[in-house]
Amino acid sequence: MFGDRGMGMEREKKVAFLTIHDIWFDTECFEKSKYAVAALHTNDVLEESQFDFRQETKTFLLDIAQDEEIIFSKFEYKSAKYAINKAVRDGVTVHELCTDAEKKQYMAFQQEFCEQKGIPLLHEDELESLAGYYALSAEGEYLGACAFIESSDGKTVRYKYGATKHKLNANEIILWEAIKAYRERGFQYFDFGGCVPTEDKDSYYYRHYHFKKKFGGELIDSYTYFRIKGFYRIFYYIFSKFVQLFFKGDVNGFTNWLNQKGILK
Numbered sequence: 001m002f003g004d005r006g007m008g009m010e011r012e013k014k015v016a017f018l019t020i021h022d023i024w025f026d027t028e029c030f031e032k033s034k035y036a037v038a039a040l041h042t043n044d045v046l047e048e049s050q051f052d053f054r055q056e057t058k059t060f061l062l063d064i065a066q067d068e069e070i071i072f073s074k075f076e077y078k079s080a081k082y083a084i085n086k087a088v089r090d091g092v093t094v095h096e097l098c099t100d101a102e103k104k105q106y107m108a109f110q111q112e113f114c115e116q117k118g119i120p121l122l123h124e125d126e127l128e129s130l131a132g133y134y135a136l137s138a139e140g141e142y143l144g145a146c147a148f149i150e151s152s153d154g155k156t157v158r159y160k161y162g163a164t165k166h167k168l169n170a171n172e173i174i175l176w177e178a179i180k181a182y183r184e185r186g187f188q189y190f191d192f193g194g195c196v197p198t199e200d201k202d203s204y205y206y207r208h209y210h211f212k213k214k215f216g217g218e219l220i221d222s223y224t225y226f227r228i229k230g231f232y233r234i235f236y237y238i239f240s241k242f243v244q245l246f247f248k249g250d251v252n253g254f255t256n257w258l259n260q261k262g263i264l265k
Helices: 027-032 068-073 075-088 100-117 170-184 207-212 230-248 251-260
Strands: 007-016 018-024 037-042 053-063 093-096 131-136 142-150 156-164 188-190 220-227
Touching: 018 188, 027 037, 027 220, 068 131, 068 170, 068 188, 075 170, 093 170, 100 131, 100 156, 131 170, 170 188, 188 207, 220 230
Parallel strands: 018 037, 156 188
Antiparallel strands: 007 018, 037 220, 053 188, 053 220, 093 131, 131 142, 142 156
């Protein structure tokens, strides 16, 4: 475990010279924020008086308050059930990230993974608010890890980062073991971390969408709410127009571009 369980996550997010109070799940923290720009990521619907702007996305939400057998029965057979069972047969084991040495190993692996993929890095300050699990082969090879955000009310856990070698079905078995662990701890929902639904096989998002879809969750709306003070509203307006014009409204694509340009911190 990286930090105190059940604390949610909040951090300062730097975009060029702009500082954003970035908050996950905690509506009360969002409403009390003193920052000029605050962002809340949640699956809850807020009243219009609670925010200035809202972005809508999609995510898969899996009910994990049920029996393990029922949860597993919703998984797609070949791409999920078979993959998990094969990982078990191949001797892959999953462990919770606990020690400093395990954290350092994960950070080094994740940094190399993100640099290869050109996606935003996980920073050490963010690491302290996350939980994680990693996989080892039968021979002890490090196959990668996944990190999760736990809501402050102990009901929802969200899949935030995944970095694996894409071998021996490591992604699948890590998620399954995490689902079982969170179910045992009394969590009710497992959020697969957002998706862009598409059946276009040439789309960047096709593989991500179908990977998350195979775990049987319900496709629901997910939101990012903004509270923006004073003249900073103009920056949001410029941001919205820029993303719409040059990235066709694809905020994830814009975020990856910022990361590649060294603008996102």
